[in-house]
Amino acid sequence: MTRRLTVVTWNINSVRLRLPIVEKLLAEVQPDVLCLQETKCPDANFPEKALRQAGYEHIAINGQKGYHGVATISRLPINNIERRAFCGIGDSRHIAVDVPFNGASLRLHNFYVPAGGDEPNREINPKFGHKLDFLGEMKDWLTGEETRRPSVLVGDLNVAPYEHDVWSHKQLLKVVSHTPVETDLFETVRDSGGWIDAMRRFTPMEDKLYTWWSYRAKDWSKTDKGRRLDHVWVSEALDHNIRSAKVLRDARGWEKPSDHAPVIAEFEA
DNA sequence: ATGGCGTATGGAATACGA
Numbered sequence: 001m002t003r004r005l006t007v008v009t010w011n012i013n014s015v016r017l018r019l020p021i022v023e024k025l026l027a028e029v030q031p032d033v034l035c036l037q038e039t040k041c042p043d044a045n046f047p048e049k050a051l052r053q054a055g056y057e058h059i060a061i062n063g064q065k066g067y068h069g070v071a072t073i074s075r076l077p078i079n080n081i082e083r084r085a086f087c088g089i090g091d092s093r094h095i096a097v098d099v100p101f102n103g104a105s106l107r108l109h110n111f112y113v114p115a116g117g118d119e120p121n122r123e124i125n126p127k128f129g130h131k132l133d134f135l136g137e138m139k140d141w142l143t144g145e146e147t148r149r150p151s152v153l154v155g156d157l158n159v160a161p162y163e164h165d166v167w168s169h170k171q172l173l174k175v176v177s178h179t180p181v182e183t184d185l186f187e188t189v190r191d192s193g194g195w196i197d198a199m200r201r202f203t204p205m206e207d208k209l210y211t212w213w214s215y216r217a218k219d220w221s222k223t224d225k226g227r228r229l230d231h232v233w234v235s236e237a238l239d240h241n242i243r244s245a246k247v248l249r250d251a252r253g254w255e256k257p258s259d260h261a262p263v264i265a266e267f268e269a
Numbered sequence: 270a271t272g273g274c275g276t277a278t279g280g281a282a283t284a285c286g287a
Contacts, residue, residue, distance in 0.1 A: 013286085014276060038286085040277065066277050067285075115287055127285095158287075175271065177287055214287075215274040225271075229287075259275080259286085 002076060002100045003269040006031040007108065009154035009230055010251075011212075011260035015039040015071065019047050021254050026054045029248070029264060032076055033099055035110040037156045039069035046071065062095040070095045070110050070155070079105070086137045087130055101150065102269035106238065109142070111155035120179040128176065131158070132185060139189040147193045151235040152267075156260065158229050159186040162200070164208050165228035177227055195233035198245040198265055211247050212260045220252065232265045241267045 008031040012018050043063045056073040062083040063069035069092045078097040093112045098105040117127030161183045163169040172178040203209045210226025217223050243266040252261045
């Protein structure tokens with residue numbers, strides 16, 4: 001029986017280009033399940049063989065050519081794979097699986113929420129409207145029956161909701177990812193589903209917490225102008241099973257890094 | 270100085286990320 005479970009979420013920004021650091025993460029962290037976003041890889045080209053050889057034989061992918069794409073890879077058997085489309089668009093932005101836990105299973109949702117473009121105004125920027133609509137559909141779907149059972153929701157949600165989820169609250173209030181319209185909606189999505197912010201359970205609200213640093217900074221670590229765009233939410237049924245949730249900041253400095261760092265969450269029955 | 274870079278596509282220059 002699976003009494004302990006480690007889940008990692010990571011926006012990998014091309015799974016094929018970064019296969020070496022995916023393998024490094026699997027070897028060093030040895031999670032039970034790894035949820036990837038922005039795989040940028042059609043399903044036919046997904047590096048399944050290499051991941052199986054690393055011990056992750058159970059793989060669920062929802063990829064498309066060029067953009068987006070999510071994948072959930074597991075060393076435990078997975079069941080009931082679901083790929084949900086949002087906003088009437090065929091984008092590959094979600095995959096859900098059942099993972100064995102404590103003699104039963106938990107539902108694991110893996111999301112890549114639209115970034116939203118540059119201008120935080122849906123009248124002039126359709127991408128921003130798409131982002132808000134996507135979050136709205138998440139809210140309507142991920143409530144009631146869908147979240148009654150033990151569930152985990154991870155991914156690049158592309159919103160940094162709290163003051164200390166960004167390097168400068170004041171300077172980012174008009175920057176997409178931290179505008180009040182987004183952060184208010186984000187809280188509504190989380191709250192209406194009864195979701196718990198697992199990362200903030202272990203890091204005080206007044207402490208800075210980031211998962212993403214721009215490629216454009218000369219020295220990302222020194223300037224440290226980060227944002228918390230990647231999240232781990234758990235349903236109330238799993239509230240007492242969360243043991244830790246932390247950012248693997250080191251991985252942002254690995255060879256040919258993603259601009260996102262992995263988030264590691266541990267559960268125990 | 271929140272884009273200063275990086276990726277996919279396609280085979281150069283553009284779209285996209287956040």
